[in-house]
Amino acid sequence: MPESSKAVETAIDIENTLITDENPRFKKQIEFVLEVDKLKQVLRRTILIDRSRRENSAEHSWHIALMVFLFAEYSADTGIDLMHVIKMLIIHDLVEIDAGDTYCYDEAGRQDQVQREKIAAERIFGLLPDDQRRELRSLWDEFERKESPEAKFANALDRVQPFLHNYFTDGQTWQEYQINSRQVLDRMQPVKNAAPALWAYVNTLIGEAVERGILDK
């Protein structure tokens, strides 16, 4: 079972504020801003580079948003809308507030992942005013479909960042969950066409990881 932060109950007394009662749109926006704070409690399998602890999904989202403008030059499609990519990455994990982070190599957990995340998306984006709900939901759907050039590049970065963490922590997570190079290669497929230069790098590191004995062949 993926972990969820649902058990963490917050003590928000938003009803107590005058101005938001008078302005339902603003009230919804504030409720959403407070709700998304819970993403900081969703732990991923990835560990930090200094190995001190597991990474949470909020700081992961920040990291890959930063990678967008660092690595934009490696996008196969040079005409992509980077703002669109960044927006997608900032909101791509919000569903985990309810659905938890599903480990990418957890076959059992992944079976009902789509369903769990759709229900989560309904509730979480549903906190927003209609126009913003539609906008964020549409961004999330686009990310999940992996079809638009922006979604492809966003997904590539979402794969590369934890890969770098795994490699530069001597494969600690790979070993803990007994992941092999074929599984990693499969997982990295979205990088291939979206960012060929990053794909070449990933391939080199996978080869070295096997050679160094930190990743099973």
Place this chain on the structure above:
Amino acid sequence: MPESSKAVETAIDIENTLITDENPRFKKQIEFVLEVDKLKQVLRRTILIDRSRRENSAEHSWHIALMVFLFAEYSADTGIDLMHVIKMLIIHDLVEIDAGDTYCYDEAGRQDQVQREKIAAERIFGLLPDDQRRELRSLWDEFERKESPEAKFANALDRVQPFLHNYFTDGQTWQEYQINSRQVLDRMQPVKNAAPALWAYVNTLIGEAVERGILDK
């Protein structure tokens, strides 16, 4: 003294990868991506909404980047470049990797803050290839100067988010550090002109906080 993550030593064997040795530009970018991971270890005084722990600067940066597109409609200047605002917010705290987070009401710590952060900016952005170093340094300088419409709006959100955390955790941090309403009002000044609607809301909440006894007058 502000806290720093400098003591946390990472074990990165980046020299070991062939492809980066052949490509100094890419090597610098990868080193930067690994280095900024340390921002996840810089703790702020702000606590999470569920009060379970202090917030770190990476997840704070994510939160306010998300607030940009939620609250764009409250920007006094309706013509601002939102991508520029988001980029600024994503990188605005990177200097804290060396300089630590200086608590906004810590008068002693703030005296040498500018100098400490400038040295940090030199080192951290200096890890990047020249063009990207110039771009990110320029974004950070712009944020710090608080002069452009984009920098003003970015600074407003950077103030509003921790304020919401303080208010919706019943002023726990205000009380712990004996902060009064005058100090909070001063701190919130950048919101006034950049986002008048948010300023009105902040003012209401400050009044209520004093009335509820969670903030000293």
